[in-house]
Amino acid sequence: MAESQPALQSLVAEFDDVDSVSAAARAVRDAGFQHFDVYSPFPIHGIERSMGLRATRLPWIVLGMGLTGTTLALFFQWWANAHDYPFKISAKPLFGIPANIPITFEFTVLLAAFGAFFGMLVLNRLPEHHNELFDNPRFRRATDDGFFLAVEARDARFDTRRTRELLQSFSKHPVVECHASTESRAFPIWVRAALAGAGALALLPFAGIVNARFRDATSPAFHLIKDMDSQPRYRAQAANPYFADGRAQRPDVAGAVAFDHFLTDPKTLTGRDGENFCGTIPLPVSDQTMLRGQQRFAVYCTPCHGQAGYGDGLVAQRAANLQEPNWVPPASLHDPVVRARAVGQIFDTIRNGVRTMPAYGRQIGIEDSWAIVAYVRALQRSQNATVEDVPPAERASLGTR
Amino acid sequence: MSSQRTAVENLGARGRSWGRIALVLGIAGLALGLWLGSARGDGFRRFEHAWLVSCLFFLSLSLGALFFVIIQHLVRAGWSVVVRRVAEIVAANTLVTALLFAPLVVQLLRGDSSLWPWADANTVHGNPLLEGKAGFLEPRFFALRCVLYFGIWILLGRWLLRRSTEQDTAQDAKPTLALERRAAPAMVAYALSVNFGAFDILMTLEPTWASTIFGVCFFAGSVIGFFALSILLLRFLQARGFMRASVGVEHYHDLGKFLFAFVFFWGYVSFSQFMLIWYADMPEETFWFRERFHGTWANVSWVLLFGHFVLPFAALLSRHTKRALGVLAFLAVWMLCMHAVELFWLVMPTAEKDGALVSGMDAACFVAVGGIWFFALARLAGERSLVPVGDPRLPESLAFENS
Known part of the structure; x- marks a missing residue:
């Protein structure tokens, strides 16, 4: 039974x-x-x-x-x-x-x-x-x-x-x-096999991570989603047999002229006159230049140097609050050392950076850099002005004397 | 389980005597409040603020009830029939609030800008934000809008109560079907009027400040206030022998669930408002919270965070607290207090810049408005049945069980 x-x-x-x-x-x-x-x-x-x-x-x-x-x-x-x-x-x-x-x-x-x-x-x-x-x-x-x-x-x-x-x-x-x-209450063998297989596959990504973590790669990273990273184009200095000289990079056609500004004066481009920095701005300075300089200064310089150039911008304040160990405080533009600098050196600093200040040559054009220099000069003068600097006709409106 | 009609119960003579007690308290509170308000010698400026808080508190209870009643018809809810009549009476009790609120608008029309500073031409002049709003924030237009808002609320509340009462003796389901059909447009009118009413009456106390979610925050607080009041009214009536056969723990459980849900909803929208302003960090927006974190107002803000949200959320999380009627009643009292604190916190920082100060005048105003409001509530209840005895879904509600 x-x-x-x-x-x-x-x-x-x-x-x-x-x-x-x-x-x-x-x-x-x-x-x-x-x-x-x-x-x-x-x-x-x-x-x-x-x-x-x-x-x-x-x-x-x-x-x-x-x-x-x-x-x-x-x-x-x-x-x-x-x-x-x-x-x-x-x-x-x-x-x-x-x-x-x-x-x-x-x-x-x-x-x-x-x-x-x-x-x-x-x-x-x-x-x-x-x-x-x-x-x-x-x-x-x-x-x-x-x-x-x-x-x-x-x-x-x-x-x-x-x-x-x-x-x-x-x-x-x-x-x-x-x-x-x-x-039998047990799962059929094919179900168990499928589950085991899925479990093993699920471990593969982790195995890949471990592999990448502990071995030096000799080939470039596996590039699954290419976006537009690799495009069919020639790079600078690459070879191209199509041209007689075998170069992919083509020189300017003989007699080509730039249709835009064309600054060639080495003083304007580098801020240097031979070995020394220029003492004067090599471009004409107008009201337009000063306004442009003020506006560019506000965009690029105020975050660190502050509105008036005392080195008290928001970034500097926050770095001071956080007591950042590697932070070099931005210079005050009214420091006697900075005031004594030739305009060419200020231009050079904007273009190429100094200490932890990055180079802005790529973001700011040549003319705009000189406009900022002009504005910095005006800023320096404004912070160290005396009543004598004010035209006599305007003095009365200040309410002094 | 039975489908027989429950016996018609109404407040009758006891309602009239409760109403008389409330009215006496209200008039005494009014006299005391006016005396204390005039003794301050600030041209009733502080009194107007206290009066506004009290009016808004009792108005918000009716608005929460209005929402509840409309949505019950909208979704054809069966469980809520036995508790719906009390909500209908609360929702219909807005005429008295309109009359109590009217003097503030009359004062505004007479050129008193102590409550709404945009009414003062000197404040508006030279402030581009206020000059831009001058066409909208204009006393006569404002008064017209108030009439519109209160008109919508009074008509909606009265209509819902009248049709529902008709159903008590009707031979067919026509009144209920009419309520269900018109619940959707009623909800649209309700949502717009409450939102813009909150903008106009409450948010323009700080006329340069704006928050698009403000109306929703006020709405969330109102619904919390109503569910807390509903639980307490039902407990009060049952303790005095009314509605014992109809309302049971299952109905309280559902009211508790609603209270819980809206406590979280209030926390969600209020925090959303705070976080966006905190994150954007714009001076023209943050000043509103700065005022509320200045001096002792900071304590009130923290009390709201924990007392209005965190603690009641934790307390109402469990099924057991929602079914233990003593605990639920305590939490309802707690939430009503917190709702009052919230309205005080919304209104009063404009009058008490230096810190939160509650005075006897605030209490007197509260008793005055509350007493008159409860008097009107008892009169509305009157000879009406406390349960919609003719509702076609009454048997479903009587047999209702949470699984």
């Missing part, structure tokens, strides 16, 4: 409506059973009380995951922006709570949702790919119009005869036995 008949798993009673299955659930609960379940096509309000289920622990999982998300997000933003690579831009604190709230909020919600979804799966022991109840063809009505109650044989109070009588007293349909499946 034991060989031919697999072990009894549960007794299954079938019902036609919510009220009768709920009544049966209450009776089974009151009889002291622990291991039984109700199957219905839709949620039944109050069935958890009829079955005597304890309150779910899922909210605690969600809360724990949510708090984990909050902590992780805050920690990672602090670590990334304030600790590992301090983010020193704008006048914001390195770790300002308000700026970090959106990501913290999103991550809290994300992990809480993960907690709710996966916690529900785990607590319900899902996914379950097979259950013996499915062997009974009538059980399919549980997704349509049937209500079922199954009492499991592993329950301490289970007694085949008495439990069957209890269930039968509530159900119009015959109570049926549910036996363990004769089929």
Whole structure:
């Protein structure tokens, strides 16, 4: 008997409506059973009380995951922006709570949702790919119009005869036995192979990272998304057999003339007169030049040197606030040393940089650089002016003397 | 579980006696407030601010109720039928608030700019921001807009209550169907009027400051205020023997869920407003928060962050606190207090630049407006059934269960 008949798993009673299955659930609960379940096509309000289920622990999982998300997000933003690579831009604190709230909020919600979804799966022991109840063809009505109650044989109070009588007293349909499946419960071999293969593939990116991290590469980096990085064109100094001289780079056609400004004077281009710096601005200076210089100064110079040139720009102030160890404070343009410099040297500094000041030759044109020099000179004079510098006709309006 | 009609319950004589008590308190508060206000010798400037806070507090309760009632019809909600009548009565109680608010507008029309500084030509002159708004912020146009806003609120509230009361004795579902049909346009009118009402009445206290989410923040606070009031009114009525057969823990649970949701919504929109201004760091926007972090106002700001958002959020998170009626009632009282603090924090920094100061006059104004408002509320309730006994979804509401 034991060989031919697999072990009894549960007794299954079938019902036609919510009220009768709920009544049966209450009776089974009151009889002291622990291991039984109700199957219905839709949620039944109050069935958890009829079955005597304890309150779910899922909210605690969600809360724990949510708090984990909050902590992780805050920690990672602090670590990334304030600790590992301090983010020193704008006048914001390195770790300002308000700026970090959106990501913290999103991550809290994300992990809480993960907690709710996966916690529900785990607590319900899902996914379950097979259950013996499915062997009974009538059980399919549980997704349509049937209500079922199954009492499991592993329950301490289970007694085949008495439990069957209890269930039968509530159900119009015959109570049926549910036996363990004769089929193996294990996953089919192809499913296991596919899972193992997917798991191995999932490790590949990590293997690649480890490989890149600990080995010196001899070839260029793997370039997956090329954008417009590699274009079919010749580079400067490259060879091109199409031309007789074999050079890709073509010289100007004989007699070509630039249609734009064409500055050739070495003094204008370099600010040097032979070995020495020029003492005068080699271009004509007008009101237009001064206004242009003021405007370019405001764009390029004020962030560090400040509006009046005292070296108190916003960048310098912030660097001082952060007590940056490698920061060289920008010079005050009113320092006697700077005031004594030839205009050519100021021009040279703008073009080529000095100490930690970068070269602005690429951003600022030759004429604009000279315009800034002219404006700096005017600025220096304005900060060290006396009443004698003011034209006599204007002196009265100052209210002095 | 039963589908029989519940017995008609109304406040009757007890409502009239509660109304009389409220009216006496209100008039006493009014007299005391006016006396304290005149004793300050500032031309009632501070009194007007205190009066505005109190009017806005009780107005916002009605506005929150209006939102609740409209959305119940909009989504054809079944669970809320038994608690809806109380909300309808609160929502319809805006005429009295309009009358209490009117003196402030009359003062404005008479040239008193102590509440809304844009009414003073000297303030506007030379300020490009205010000169640009001068066409809109003009006392007569402002008064016209106030009439429009209050008109919408009064008509909506009265209509919702009248049709719902008709359903109590109607033979068919016509009144309910009419309510459902017109709920959508009503919601549009409600959203626009509340948003622009908040801009006009509250935000122009600082006429150079602007925040497009301000109306939503005010709305969120209003809805919180209403749900807290609703829980307390139902507890009060049940403790005195009313509505015991109809309203149960399941309905409180859902009101608690709404309270919880809007506590978070309030935190979300208020923080969004703060963060964008903090991040952009523009002087013409940040000054509004600077004022609210100046002196003792900073303490009030922190109280709002934790008392209006963090703590009630944590407290209402659990299902158990929403179903433990004593705890829920305590949290409702707490949220009503916080709602009052928030309105005080929105209005008062313009009058109390140096720090938060609450005086007896503030309390007197609150009692005055509150007393008169509750008197009108009791009169509106009157002989009306406290439960919409003729509502076609009443059985669904009576049998309602949270799973």
